[in-house]
Each structure stands twice: as structure tokens, then as C-alpha cells.
Amino acid sequence: MSDPPPKRRLRMTRQRRVILEELKKLKAHPTADEVYEVVRERLPRISLSTVYRDLETLCEWGKVRLLEVGCAKKHFDYDTRDHYHVRCARCGRVENLPVEPFTYLEQAFRDLTDYEVTGHKLELIGICPECKRKEEEEKKSKEEAP
Amino acid sequence: MSDPPPKRRLRMTRQRRVILEELKKLKAHPTADEVYEVVRERLPRISLSTVYRDLETLCEWGKVRLLEVGCAKKHFDYDTRDHYHVRCARCGRVENLPVEPFTYLEQAFRDLTDYEVTGHKLELIGICPECKRKEEEEKKSKEEAP
DNA sequence: TTCAGCAATAGGAGTTATTCCTATCTTATG
């Protein structure tokens, strides 16, 4: 029927190297087009579709981790180890939570479902300092001139 | 500057009632267009944009809960109480986890971030029985004719 | 009851993020 997996040789091209380097430098968890914006400064001719393709390739390669947060854009993480995140409900920013993942959770929950459990995701939701500040400013200006 | 909130009166229209009833009947956590498909059988002239708009309105109204699972489509839940879910990594199906949410988690994590924490989300990831079955069938057919 | 006015709808256009396609270029290897 179907052939055995073709095992193509992945190449560490300039584009891929730069994407990886810039992702490492950013402490945030950028979306594809945030990566595009910074990478463009070093490789002005790179295309957005290359960024998408390379990020996907690097994920399969195990050099980058895709974060599926909330419901909107894909975010990418240079740190491929298991860890948790906080997400801002307003602006979508994502940051790390410095805490060890609860490995026992999956064991503990295994009997509650007939799914074959392969992992879990824990996400804190909140308002980031910047969005909080903006919110307070707006509130203040409303009080001043109602 | 901006006017005070206009406080419009929401109406429980036929469309909204049917959407709510069908959502209640479905045990799953359907996406907007899965809702559209079933509602269409009772209201053949309803439009997809009405389904989207009404689901959003019902969420604001507190009668429906929007689930932001994984990264793709929006799923909707008739049960607005806090609870956890399992998601199939293959097909995206979402089911409830019969367990009380860990309310202490948010307290415990509060010091780990400068975000103002407002909630959390815990999601088990796995393979649903149906996808597991398919996977095994494929494996078998490969072994038979390699 | 009538009717003014706000609320809601159908249908379709527009948007956003992502994926797909293709002609062309690059690299590794014999």
C-alpha cells in the first residue's frame, strides 16, 4: 500500500539557523509573524511562508515547541522542555511559570476517561501588568469627565 | 468621552432558543458550524452568521460557555460551571473530566507571576477511542502487506 | 391597535492566520 517513510535529510539552512537564533533571543513566545518581523532584519528577503514552514520543520525536528494557547494564533517556544504558562486574557501575551509540571496529574486522571492520555496542559489566565495599567488609566479618565 | 454602557435588552428569539436547546441535547462540545448543522434542521433559513452572533451573545449572557481548546476552532459548552476537559490530539474532540477543579491552584501560583490571575485551564491531551481504533487498523494493514 | 424605534436576522463581503502551489534556486554527492 504505502511506502516506508522517506526519511529526508533536513538541512540547517541559513533561514532556519536565524529563525532559531532569534527565537532563542526573544524571551517571549512569539507568533509566526512576530518571528518574521525580527528575522527580516537579518534576512530581508525571507518570506512569511518560509518562516511558517521552517517553524513547523523545527518543531518536528524537536528544536522548537509549538504552544497551543487560547484559541487564536500559534505561539512558538525555544524551550522544548515541559513547562506551564500564564496568558493575558486581553493581549494574548504568554509567559513562563517557574514551577515543575505536575507529572502525577496524568496518572491521577487516567481513570476518569477512556482516552489514551499522552499529556496535559495547565495554563494560568490573567491580566498582564501592561494591560492592567491601561485599564486603570481608562477608568481614571472616565471618572474625570463623566 | 465615551457614553455609558447602553444596556440593550436581549431577546430570547426563536433562533437563540433553538441554538440553546440543541446545544443542551448534544453531549459533545460542538464548534459553531456543528451547531449550525443541527440547528438548520429545525430552522432551515438560519444563517451561519446568526449562529456565530447568537453563540457569542449567549456567552455574554452567561447561558453558554466558550471553550478555548488547542489552537483551532472555537468550541461551545452548555455547561457553564467550571470544569476540566480532555481533548483528542488527532480529531479535536473534547469531553468532560468528571473531577472538581483545583481552586487552590490559582492561589498557589499567584506569587509566580506579576499577572493579575483570574482563572486557570487544565486540559488532558490524548487519543480518543475512535482514533485509537483507526490507528490500530492502519498499523495492522501495513503489517499484512509491507 | 397602531406605530416609532430598537433589536435581530439573512446573506454576503471582508479579514486574519495559515496552508498550499510552483517555478526557481541551493547544496551535497558521485
Place this chain on the structure above:
DNA sequence: CATAAGATAGGAATAACTCCTATTGCTGAA
């Protein structure tokens, strides 16, 4: 070098929403 697999730029296509507009439906005051 010749060749072929891998990768790229640029743009078209798609999926899932989101917005717009003309029309219709309700409702509460007269």
C-alpha cells in the same frame, strides 16, 4: 561538473471567523 533532493520566495487558496447592510420582527407607549 551533473544530478537530484531539499529549500525558497512569492503569491494563490483556504478556513474560520467577523463585519456590514438592507430588511424584518418585537414591544411598549400613546
